[in-house]
Amino acid sequence: MISRRISRKVENDDYRRLARYIRAADHGDEKSLMSWCAGCWAGDDYELAIREVADTQALNTRTTREKTYHLIVSFRPEDEAKLTPEMLKEIELEFAKALGFEEHQRHCGVHKNTNNLHMHMAYNMIHPEKLARHEPFRDYHIRDRVCRELERRFGLAIDNGRSVESTEPKRTPVAATVEAQTGQQSFDGYVKERRVSLLEALGQAAGWQQVHAAFARYGLEIRPHGNGLVIKDRNGRHAIKASSLDRSLSMGNLVRRFGAYVPPDQAKEHNPEDERYTAKPVQREPNRSALYEEYQAGVATRKAALENLNTRAQTELEAVRIRWDLERQKISREFFGRHRFELLKIARLHDAEHRLQTRKRIYTARETIRQATPYATWTDFLRWKAGLGNETALAILRSKKQLVEPESKAPRHGQREEIQEKWLKEQLDIATSTGVSSQTRRGLLAVTKARELADLEASMGGKQLFSDFTSSIDTKGTVFIRLASGGAIRDTGKQITYSAHDAAAREAALLFAQAKWGKALRNKGNILSPLGRNANEKGLISESREK
Template sequence: MIATKIGKKSGVPDNYTRLGEYIAAAEEKGEKLHQFWIRNCDAGTNIEDLGLAILEIEAVRRQKPDIADKTYHLVVSFRPGDQDKLSKDDLMVIEAEYAKALGYEDHQRVAGTHINTNNFHMHIAFNKVHPETLKVVTPHRDFKILAKVSREMEKKYGLAIDPGMTDGQKRDPNKLSPAARDYEAHTWQESFQRHVLKHREEILEGLGKAKNWQEAHEVLARYDISLKLRGNGLVLMSPDGQAMKASQLDRSCGKNKLEERFGVYEALPDKQPRKELHHAKAKRRYKLRPLVPHRNTATLWRRYLNRRKVMPRQPSLTARTMRNWKMFLLMEATQDPLAMALIMAHREMLRTLQVTTIAHISSRQLGPGLIQIQ
């Protein structure tokens, strides 16, 4: 079991009604509702009571008009086969255990399980406003709480163990960050982070031999990477402004670890042109390339790059489209069957690259009447 809080998207209003209806409808393509229930609402506990229950929940939430985020959306993803081991009563017990641990035992909520092939998962929408005290509850360090409950429920019901981030498991160094996954989903172009991870062993070997900050900068420059301060840490940055935490490459590349070796961080000297360092010496440059290789890609890819070169840098729809391989293919598909073939190839390949149900769900925007799916 993997339990993940789906955070509120910046700029998207908190819309509990929309989320509750989404859980009840299971409206994603290929999904269907499995079980559904409501807790702590006088309106009732079943799906036919949803309309009145939402009115009841919204009435409580209106008592806190100054609070922008009043919803805690939890998604629990199960392993294939777990569905057959769990009855509705079992699922309700699991939901209740998460609620109790998070401090939402007496809070109103809507819950339901969805089935999509092997992606069996549970949505729980908690109203963070207590129906009687009107206190707004926001759990602290909830990832530890969620991991603890998940391990307990796995043992109780004999489910496969999914080690959480608090269980001391070795972090997968090749896992892309949400930002990199979003970039690839929106552009179908290889992200900077994927470029870095492809050369991970070479980079780490070079950094291991570096004796000072200057040599570390030179090692990274061979791969078109800048090392810069950001906040309290270090980031690896591409020529086009994409960035990843240095510690995502390896724990030994974190700011504290590198400063133990080289002393206080030193930026590149101003007298040394960054352009010269990153292009004249780069042996593994980060450049535009399609995420999914295909035997028919070359012709359209050359056309795409050529159009980018002549496209004026202005904030028009056409200009933005020419800087996005995915949008370029979608526009070309109306005239070129080859573009449609590539679209189908990309979509099929990207389906196999989906790492978890959570990655898919976290890429959605839940807002008033809108669900955005990559």
């Protein structure tokens, strides 16, 4: 039995999405064997409990960190027959007690979509009564201890856990996942594989230039970042914390030893390198060389073709922007008053339609390139070759200990453009309609934009801020959008007001304003408006440039 915490950035922390994934598990060949919730007033009502957790998290407005703790516990294949629903629930409860989440709300489920049966647990880190955020201290040691205790209690196979006494640095969970998904060595693994040689060279260093020379031999450099140091790929953008390799490489320890940090000599030839990070395959299959050379050649061809296509896309989109900028300037010179405003609005919609058609052509060309070289990682290449009957590729795949699948299904390519095209046509019909007052037309356009955002959210599978919203338009054309979270957005045409104490309403209002006016926004209190001398015209122009 092994456990792993899945970390998320604050902007990607979405309890609703995670809980529904745990229960539905409806992507690919996923199979959800069982799911349940605990610690909620909603009892066994899974969906109502999700809303209860979301409401609880919204009440804590102080923390700036994530509010969801996602834990995965994986079992050996030989243990699957021993595990009963009662045992799985008891295992989850023991983890909740040890991590301090026994009184917290949580949603759990058991999945069988890999060779290993595994259990997902989503814990609300906000206490339902105290509303304080709980972060387990050194949770990896706690989880490791619980795994060993539960293995003995239930007679499960014993896994090698984290050794507290071991001084050898381990790969980070993210690096381990990258290696499992791609079949290629992570930068974190590359650096830690050379730990002994680096520390021996640093032990003989007398100053910062000798330190830089030691790292440069392996295509690395050490440089300040924030209050500490990072080890960076000399020929790329990969980097890890220096102290994660060894505590002696912290800023304080090196400054005490060598004095204030001194950057390396500017000329790279002063510090030649013997090797560099190349994301080589992690498998040791002796017959892989020819396959790997074929993979590298294919990836290089694909990369060059995509770079050329990106250059073409930038050129074509810039031409569209210039054309419609000139068109708007012409309208501004030749027309006045409300008529000019209406023509600018229609021009903006045609501009967006033209850009969308250009992007669709580029996406079609990009898809052709991807189909010609249907792989981007070593693992994808091996799967492709194995599907064509290559026995060596199949043997390399089987030599891997574990293949990790992504947590969620990526949206279908081009789906976003299809949604945008659908709603652009709707907006053009509204903008060019006759017999409708300008106030009503403006209100209908705003509601249509909200519906477009709701469709885009549903297709991307992220936060559902606009799902199930309701709207109304008053006689002045002011639009009221009421969100499922309870918050509201009010659009007068010149400014957008949102519920001040509702985090979901604030985020939704910002997305709505950016869709209308672009990123050039003025945010004062709970009021959003476009920047520029003339709010209406400047807002329209900035929106026409926003993708």
